[in-house]
Amino acid sequence: MIKLVTNNRIGKFMSQLKSNELEMLKSIGEFAVEKMQYYVAVDTGYLQSRCEYVINRNELWLQNDCNYAGYQEYGTNKMTAHPFFKPAIFNHLREIEEIAASSLREGID
Numbered sequence: 001m002i003k004l005v006t007n008n009r010i011g012k013f014m015s016q017l018k019s020n021e022l023e024m025l026k027s028i029g030e031f032a033v034e035k036m037q038y039y040v041a042v043d044t045g046y047l048q049s050r051c052e053y054v055i056n057r058n059e060l061w062l063q064n065d066c067n068y069a070g071y072q073e074y075g076t077n078k079m080t081a082h083p084f085f086k087p088a089i090f091n092h093l094r095e096i097e098e099i100a101a102s103s104l105r106e107g108i109d
Helices: 009-039 069-074 085-090 093-105
Strands: 051-056 059-064
Touching: 009 051, 009 059, 009 085, 009 093, 059 085, 085 093
Parallel strands: none
Antiparallel strands: 051 059
C-alpha cells in the first residue's frame, strides 16, 4: 500500500484562489461600470447613474435598470443606437484580462 502524504498547501492554494476570484469579479465590475458611465449618452445623468454590477453565483452581471437603457444601447426605428455596454467591455478587453490575471495571482506563492 502506498500512502500519499501532502501538506496543506493545496487546500490553502484553492482557498486563496476562491478568494481571489471574488476580488477579480469586483475589480472587473468596478472597471466596467466606470467605462459604461464614460460611454453612456448623458442628458440628465439618470441613465449614467443607474449603471451597476452584481456578482451572483460567481458570475458578473452588468446592468442598468433605467427603462430606456435598451433603447440607448440598441436604438429604435426612429433613433440610432448609442451603445455603452458593449464598448465598455469590447473596447477594453486587454485591460480586463490584465485585471483578471493580476487579481488571480494576488497572494499565491
